[in-house]
């Protein structure tokens with residue numbers, strides 16, 4: 001065997017989705033997700049009481065209603081778009097590198113997919129969480145789970161972890177190409193809406209002080225390069241620049257908050273402010289997501305549409321997520337090829 005050619009596998013990891021929109025499956029998904037100490041980062045006893053006694057029992061039936069609206073005959077969009085991404089990347093890389101997909105929560109699970117990969121005896125495995133901006137709740141959690149599983153293997157292959165890729169030119173270009181399907185001048189305002197995070201979790205990337213004491217809206221530097229707020233603003237600047245959207249025509253916002261101590265500006269408040277200023281048509285980008293999911297199709301496409309209309313607006317237009325866009329596949333290919 002020519003040992004120059006390392007047998008390489010790639011593991012793509014996305015967040016995960018319930019197995020079905022039934023309340024029992026949504027409950028089981030939320031239970032696994034929200035008991036992750038990187039997601040609800042409070043003392044274990046408090047987390048168990050809060051998550052298992054309050055959040056999951058109350059949220060599961062409501063979330064299941066949302067998942068029923070989201071579900072298609074192909075299943076959950078997050079899963080089938082992630083599978084398409086895997087297949088297209090496999091086609092693009094050819095036979096020398098094998099691509100697998102796992103979900104951090106539910107199925108296909110990281111332990112199951114890694115067990116399949118262990119049997120393949122790879123020289124090298126590249127772990128690629130599909131979250132462009134680093135957050136401990138997403139990339140950090142996915143990487144920790146991979147460590148947990150692989151640390152028990154007898155033979156540990158060469159490993160490479162992709163931390164974040166918010167500044168990859170092809171990721172920016174893919175979102176810009178998706179945005180060009182819409183005439184920006186037809187919209188009163190553009191909102192770049194990122195999944196929210198508790199401010200406490202953002203502050204934990206700093207050894208001293210808080211995110212709000214820094215200039216994270218303006219620049220990414222050595223100190224704040226893992227700050228989700230800083231990388232979200234940097235992503236926005238890059239996409240806006242690629243599309244020539246002037247600064248006064250767009251706003252960064254954070255959606256899906258569980259309480260008020262999450263990153264601001266809140267997307268719902270931003271929408272109401274825009275409606276009050278007289279905006280009728282809003283264009284929404286959601287660059288923290290690489291596949292359409294509950295948070296884009298239902299929360300933005302339906303929830304924010306209703307909210308905007310209630311306050312006098314007319315249309316919330318969602319720019320689709322990266323899904324299996326060819327430039328996104330090129331981006332993933334480039335990330336992998338640079339690590340082989």
Ligand SMILES: C=CC1=C(C)c2cc3[nH]c(cc4nc(cc5[nH]c(cc1n2)c(C)c5CCC(=O)O)C(CCC(=O)O)=C4C)c(C)c3C=C
Nearest residue numbers: 015016017018039063078135137138195197288293294295
């Ligand atoms: C950028 C990606 C994401 C971050 C960061 C993130 C943080 C985060 N999320 C919750 C709570 C929930 N998120 C839910 C759904 C959901 N979240 C992401 C991505 C990020 N989450 C995606 C892609 C999805 C959709 C999954 C799908 O099946 O389509 C949900 C479940 C839905 C609901 O009940 O609203 C919860 C709950 C927390 C607490 C958190 C950070 C601490």
Ligand SMILES: [Fe+2]
Nearest residue numbers: 015195256295
């Ligand atoms: Fe989430």
Ligand SMILES: [Fe+2]
Nearest residue numbers: 211216224227
């Ligand atoms: Fe910050």
